[in-house]
Amino acid sequence: MTNERFRDKAWGRTIVDRRRLLGALGAAGSAVATNTIPAFAASAPRNVTDAPADSRVLQSQPFYGPHQPGVVTPRPAAGMIASFDVLATNRTDLVRLFRRLTERIAFLMKGGSPPELDAKLPPADSGILGPIVVPDNLTITVSVGESLFDNRFDLTAFKPVHLSRMSKFANDALEASLCHGDLSLQFSSNTPDTNIHALRDIVKNLPDLLLLRWKQEGSVPAMPPKAGGQPESARNFLGFRDGSANPEAGNAALMDRLVWVSDLREPAWARGGTYQVVRIIRNFVERWDRTPLQEQEAIIGRRKASGAPLAGGVEHDEPDYGGDPDGKITPLDAHIRLANPRTSEAREHRILRRPFNYSNGVTKSGQLDMGLLFIAYQADLTNGFIAIQNRLKGEPLEEYIKPVGGGYFFTLPGVTGEGDFLGRALFAAAGMAVSGQ
Amino acid sequence: MNLRGSVLAVLLLLPVEAPTRAHATVSPLDLVEPVAAYKLYVLDQLQSLVAGTRAFTDAVKAGDVARARTLYAPTRMHYEAIEPIAELFGDLDKSIDSRADDHERGEKDAAFSGFHRIEYGLFAHNSAEGLAPVADRLMADVTELRKRIEDLTLPPEKVVGGAAVLMEEVAATKISGEEDRYSHTDLWDFRGNVDGSKKIVDLFQPLIAKDDPAFAKKVEANFAIVDKVLEKYRTADGYQVYDKLTDMDRRVLAGAVNTLAEDLSTLRGKLGLD
Numbered sequence: 095m096t097n098e099r100f101r102d103k104a105w106g107r108t109i110v111d112r113r114r115l116l117g118a119l120g121a122a123g124s125a126v127a128t129n130t131i132p133a134f135a136a137s138a139p140r141n142v143t144d145a146p147a148d149s150r151v152l153q154s155q156p157f158y159g160p161h162q163p164g165v166v167t168p169r170p171a172a173g174m175i176a177s178f179d180v181l182a183t184n185r186t187d188l189v190r191l192f193r194r195l196t197e198r199i200a201f202l203m204k205g206g207s208p209p210e211l212d213a214k215l216p217p218a219d220s221g222i223l224g225p226i227v228v229p230d231n232l233t234i235t236v237s238v239g240e241s242l243f244d245n246r247f248d249l250t251a252f253k254p255v256h257l258s259r260m261s262k263f264a265n266d267a268l269e270a271s272l273c274h275g276d277l278s279l280q281f282s283s284n285t286p287d288t289n290i291h292a293l294r295d296i297v298k299n300l301p302d303l304l305l306l307r308w309k310q311e312g313s314v315p316a317m318p319p320k321a322g323g324q325p326e327s328a329r330n331f332l333g334f335r336d337g338s339a340n341p342e343a344g345n346a347a348l349m350d351r352l353v354w355v356s357d358l359r360e361p362a363w364a365r366g367g368t369y370q371v372v373r374i375i376r377n378f379v380e381r382w383d384r385t386p387l388q389e390q391e392a393i394i395g396r397r398k399a400s401g402a403p404l405a406g407g408v409e410h411d412e413p414d415y416g417g418d419p420d421g422k423i424t425p426l427d428a429h430i431r432l433a434n435p436r437t438s439e440a441r442e443h444r445i446l447r448r449p450f451n452y453s454n455g456v457t458k459s460g461q462l463d464m465g466l467l468f469i470a471y472q473a474d475l476t477n478g479f480i481a482i483q484n485r486l487k488g489e490p491l492e493e494y495i496k497p498v499g500g501g502y503f504f505t506l507p508g509v510t511g512e513g514d515f516l517g518r519a520l521f522a523a524a525g526m527a528v529s530g531q
Numbered sequence: 532m533n534l535r536g537s538v539l540a541v542l543l544l545l546p547v548e549a550p551t552r553a554h555a556t557v558s559p560l561d562l563v564e565p566v567a568a569y570k571l572y573v574l575d576q577l578q579s580l581v582a583g584t585r586a587f588t589d590a591v592k593a594g595d596v597a598r599a600r601t602l603y604a605p606t607r608m609h610y611e612a613i614e615p616i617a618e619l620f621g622d623l624d625k626s627i628d629s630r631a632d633d634h635e636r637g638e639k640d641a642a643f644s645g646f647h648r649i650e651y652g653l654f655a656h657n658s659a660e661g662l663a664p665v666a667d668r669l670m671a672d673v674t675e676l677r678k679r680i681e682d683l684t685l686p687p688e689k690v691v692g693g694a695a696v697l698m699e700e701v702a703a704t705k706i707s708g709e710e711d712r713y714s715h716t717d718l719w720d721f722r723g724n725v726d727g728s729k730k731i732v733d734l735f736q737p738l739i740a741k742d743d744p745a746f747a748k749k750v751e752a753n754f755a756i757v758d759k760v761l762e763k764y765r766t767a768d769g770y771q772v773y774d775k776l777t778d779m780d781r782r783v784l785a786g787a788v789n790t791l792a793e794d795l796s797t798l799r800g801k802l803g804l805d
Contacts, residue, residue: 179782181782181783181785181786183783212800214799214800214803214804214805215797215800215801216796216797216800298793301786301789301790301792301793302753302786302787302789302790303786305782305785305786305789
């Protein structure tokens with residue numbers, strides 16, 4: 095009740111502030127459009143500490159819908175996965191957790207003014223985005239781990255069919271402190287600060303319900319806009335384009351088949367959800383950078399500069415394995431050939447990858463601790479990621495990568511409107527009280 | 532201890548006006564009694580700290596490693612209980628309670644002293660060798676600490692703020708088991724911090740409950756959760772080593788402590804203090 099009132103009040107103020115903000119940014123925006131970069135360089139003297147001006151901070155993504163945002167949403171430049179232990183010990187608190195989480199996410203994705211409290215109290219918001227929280231293209235995607243379906247809440251009978259605790263693959267060196275969790279939050283936005291702001295908001299608002307277990311941030315390198323032609327995939331820290339063979343996220347029918355759960359063997363509440371795979375994959379970049387180009391390309395199965403298949407062409411051309419049965423063009427153990435052999439079976443179990451590059455510091459050996467925050471979504475975890483990863487066993491790329499963490503999660507179906515909240519269908523199916531406020 | 536003198540001194544420190552938008556009904560005068568009572572608690576803890584440190588350092592100097600090891604945790608618990616006040620004297624706090632990682636050269640650093648330096652010798656090397664000068668200095672430091680606090684008029688905002696500070700202390704360093712890394716007696720410190728915080732909340736409880744009974748009830752419930760878990764690890768003469776704490780109990784403690792830290796961070800504001 096208090097929250098509703100605050101929201102109304104906050105929004106009255108926000109609309110005014112935001113109109114002013116939009117007006118100011120509109121002027122700057124058109125200057126950029128007509129004159130491009132030199133206009134900025136030639137403008138009035140600036141202080142080195144002036145904030146970079148970018149009208150994209152006002153971009154926002156819809157929160158409500160049959161599916162959660164952040165899955166087929168185009169990937170912005172900054173991402174983060176945070177995994178939590180759920181501290182609720184009974185069903186009432188579990189429902190309270192997901193209601194509260196829903197409220198916070200709805201606010202953070204839309205933006206607005208946090209309440210102003212008495213200055214003698216700690217402020218309601220960390221303030222790192224200023225007094226008006228801008229949406230900055232933020233999406234927060236909530237997924238639950240297999241451990242949430244243990245005996246704590248009597249949810250065992252309602253577990254999605256394929257959801258399991260991630261088990262070690264042959265090349266993995268999993269660190270317990272970087273694995274699993276009852277709940278994962280994927281934050282994506284235009285800037286790392288926006289993701290951090292959102293994480294701090296959630297940590298501050300749910301201290302009795304969630305305990306942070308691990309987190310990993312990542313980024314995606316921007317490229318100059320390309321006039322005409324197909325957009326190109328971003329590059330990973332091996333310098334190769336990543337995601338070239340991704341199914342088109344804009345094709346709703348395809349996403350319904352490959353990403354969103356609709357299988358009748360799945361519990362009814364799970365329809366419209368998806369399986370999330372997170373893997374923290376360290377790359378041995380010094381060694382990779384000391385590997386001959388032709389060897390790098392043979393290991394991946396693509397041209398490094400263009401991303402095209404080894405037979406040539408452009409990035410999104412399909413490699414012709416039928417005409418290359420012995421691997422004379424694309425080696426049989428090349429990463430892309432093992433991952434996706436382009437059979438009809440593999441075609442039906444393609445996964446939607448949405449990864450970020452991460453860089454954490456320096457290892458004890460003085461090497462760079464960096465790699466790929468692999469994130470993928472699929473309707474069928476067993477035939478999706480797990481089958482692909484099993485095919486990749488023994489690939490030559492293994493010498494250059496080491497998965498150290500991550501987990502399997504189930505991304506809950508979307509929140510359909512203001513009366514709804516994340517996980518409501520699951521809790522209702524399990525007989526919990528979910529109506530009213 | 533002259534209670535009346537302390538009451539007067541506290542009065543002088545209180546704000547004249549009460550611009551308490553967060554809590555309009557608490558008057559500065561209401562704070563006098565609990566602040567004075569808290570000073571008595573602190574002096575009590577200091578007395579135990581000085582007496583305990585005397586026995587502890589005597590054992591160290593006599594080379595009685597076994598006895599020194601048993602006295603380590605119960606002695607420093609009294610320091611942990613009053614840490615927000617003890618920390619007002621940064622020089623002594625550094626000398627008494629700094630950890631190896633506060634020093635550039637870690638355990639080998641010449642400036643590494645106090646409880647944890649002795650802990651390192653007693654528990655990592657099972658030896659009191661070379662610890663006599665460290666023990667002498669620790670004894671001198673806690674004696675000096677008591678003297679300084681006796682002469683100190685406790686600032687009310689430091690007293691009330693201390694409840695949250697103690698919880699921040701637990702949340703940041705105790706929950707990980709890194710405080711007493713050689714002896715693994717973290718649960719004793721944990722108990723000291725929690726008792727110190729609870730003492731402050733109890734003293735101000737009538738004022739808090741008057742204005743926000745729901746808040747008071749929530750805080751009490753979280754202290755009860757912490758108590759319940761800690762009691763599970765109580766032994767005849769103290770607490771089990773930190774490694775015995777199960778993951779599940781560690782999470783329960785972390786949740787209650789984080790929530791207490793969050794809630795108690797509003798206590799100063801609620802009582803109209805800066």
